[in-house]
Amino acid sequence: MDVLYDFMIGLGIALTPEHLLYALIGCLIGTLVGVLPGIGSAGGMVILLPLTYSLPPTGAIIMLAAIFYGSYYGGTITTVLMNVPGEVASVATMLDGHAMARQGRAGIALSIAAIGSFIGGTVAVFGLVLLAPVLAQLALAFGPPEFFALMLLGLATLTFLAGESMLKALIMAVFGLLLGTIGTDPTMGSPRFTLGLVPLLGGLDFVPVVMGLFGLSEVLRSAEKPPPTLNRSDLKKIYPSRQDMKDSNGAIARGTLLGFLLGLIPGTSQALASFVSYGVEKACAKRPELFGKGAIQGVAGPETANNAHANAALIPLFTLGIPGSPSVAILLGAFIINGLAPGPLLFEEHPEIVWPIIASMIVGNFILLLLNVPLIGMWVRILQIPSRILTPIIVLFICLGTYLVNNSVFDVWVMILFGIAGYILQKLEFPLAPVALTLIIGPMMEGAVRQALSISRGDVTILFGSTLSSTLLVLALLIFTLPLWRRSGLVRVRGQLAQAED
Numbered sequence: 001m002d003v004l005y006d007f008m009i010g011l012g013i014a015l016t017p018e019h020l021l022y023a024l025i026g027c028l029i030g031t032l033v034g035v036l037p038g039i040g041s042a043g044g045m046v047i048l049l050p051l052t053y054s055l056p057p058t059g060a061i062i063m064l065a066a067i068f069y070g071s072y073y074g075g076t077i078t079t080v081l082m083n084v085p086g087e088v089a090s091v092a093t094m095l096d097g098h099a100m101a102r103q104g105r106a107g108i109a110l111s112i113a114a115i116g117s118f119i120g121g122t123v124a125v126f127g128l129v130l131l132a133p134v135l136a137q138l139a140l141a142f143g144p145p146e147f148f149a150l151m152l153l154g155l156a157t158l159t160f161l162a163g164e165s166m167l168k169a170l171i172m173a174v175f176g177l178l179l180g181t182i183g184t185d186p187t188m189g190s191p192r193f194t195l196g197l198v199p200l201l202g203g204l205d206f207v208p209v210v211m212g213l214f215g216l217s218e219v220l221r222s223a224e225k226p227p228p229t230l231n232r233s234d235l236k237k238i239y240p241s242r243q244d245m246k247d248s249n250g251a252i253a254r255g256t257l258l259g260f261l262l263g264l265i266p267g268t269s270q271a272l273a274s275f276v277s278y279g280v281e282k283a284c285a286k287r288p289e290l291f292g293k294g295a296i297q298g299v300a301g302p303e304t305a306n307n308a309h310a311n312a313a314l315i316p317l318f319t320l321g322i323p324g325s326p327s328v329a330i331l332l333g334a335f336i337i338n339g340l341a342p343g344p345l346l347f348e349e350h351p352e353i354v355w356p357i358i359a360s361m362i363v364g365n366f367i368l369l370l371l372n373v374p375l376i377g378m379w380v381r382i383l384q385i386p387s388r389i390l391t392p393i394i395v396l397f398i399c400l401g402t403y404l405v406n407n408s409v410f411d412v413w414v415m416i417l418f419g420i421a422g423y424i425l426q427k428l429e430f431p432l433a434p435v436a437l438t439l440i441i442g443p444m445m446e447g448a449v450r451q452a453l454s455i456s457r458g459d460v461t462i463l464f465g466s467t468l469s470s471t472l473l474v475l476a477l478l479i480f481t482l483p484l485w486r487r488s489g490l491v492r493v494r495g496q497l498a499q500a501e502d
Helices: 001-013 019-033 042-052 057-082 090-103 106-138 144-160 166-180 198-202 206-223 243-264 270-284 297-312 314-320 324-339 351-384 388-407 407-425 434-456 461-464 467-501
Strands: none
Touching: 001 019, 001 106, 001 270, 001 297, 001 351, 019 042, 019 057, 042 057, 042 198, 042 324, 057 090, 057 106, 057 297, 057 324, 057 351, 090 206, 090 270, 090 297, 090 434, 106 243, 106 297, 106 314, 106 324, 106 351, 144 166, 144 270, 144 461, 144 467, 166 351, 166 434, 198 314, 206 407, 243 270, 243 297, 243 324, 243 388, 270 297, 270 434, 314 324, 351 388, 388 407, 434 461
């Protein structure tokens, strides 16, 4: 009960006009950062971090935290409307979100994304309040072997991103894994597959690759075919129907749980939570063939998961002082700049600061919901802009977002190269989603397995030595073999039907 009492005191402080203003400014900036493709929450926070030096510690961190989780709301807008991922975590949403927009259901897609994001983020904050100490101990159970098993489980979700050909999906997955090996060897420190190019020593940045594969390639494809005719009356539909909510309820609940649990583990990303959620929804769907063609569950699940992950990722920061992502690391820097040390003693030594910050996340999620849903009608009008005007704007956004990640012209050339590659691959009917998934997971898997083998001096049994890692590996194996079970069941049913006809 002491925890709830402290939270209510913090909520009262968070609702003061001064702190409401900081939360509002952070939410507005976060939404804008999300709308601009490629910048990401970390980029927006870094740009504005110096401005917080003169602010009170509580207000400064409230504003930076609002930018962090607010960017995921904004990233959905360009993802759904333009098929350009505003945030890396929005790649999974793009698979069905833009398809809904082409069907005249852009407003509904954005509404359900905002509702799911609000629920996922709010539930995660309450989890932070009630369960933080216990869940932090659970996160400590993940060493390199368990982390490798978790990444392998995430990799197993590519079976749900395969499209019509599992062979093509596996080829693209291997392609993504190979791309992830470019850069500097994490153990030996030597260049690897860099072709002598200095900008590649740090590896291929995810943003230029995704911008090219999914953004520029879509622009090239749309240039050779007339844009779809959208019914203006359909575009005016903003709020989801009762049936839309019924179809989305399960996806939102599962996305909240998945995002929350994955957010507890330092090193996992929102993109991983989104992809895992998408795979789960496709596995649970009564009609999985609709995914990729505008299934509302394919928007509700990933969007809920990435926002639940964003808020849950703060639990290891507050309780253990462990940042799980670049954005959370910037928040850690903001704490240190203001003389605060996140960790077990933070709640005891500075309750007057930490509890208002936590409570402000509830307030911030309400602000984002109120900001986003009424403005959906305005965003949807973007689809009514003639393609001859909209296409150059999209290309400008893609180039600008790619450049601003590292202020690098080289990244723009990488984006163009992968844009052409993505166009050719789509013409050949190769799925692109497995590339994005394995490019995220590949380097993390490699780092985890090499750390584990260094600890065990080359003994591979360490990878399945614990109960947790063994359980995760078994689950990954079951998911990998699921298509074979489905196929054998389908063949059996067809055989029985043929016998019945005879």
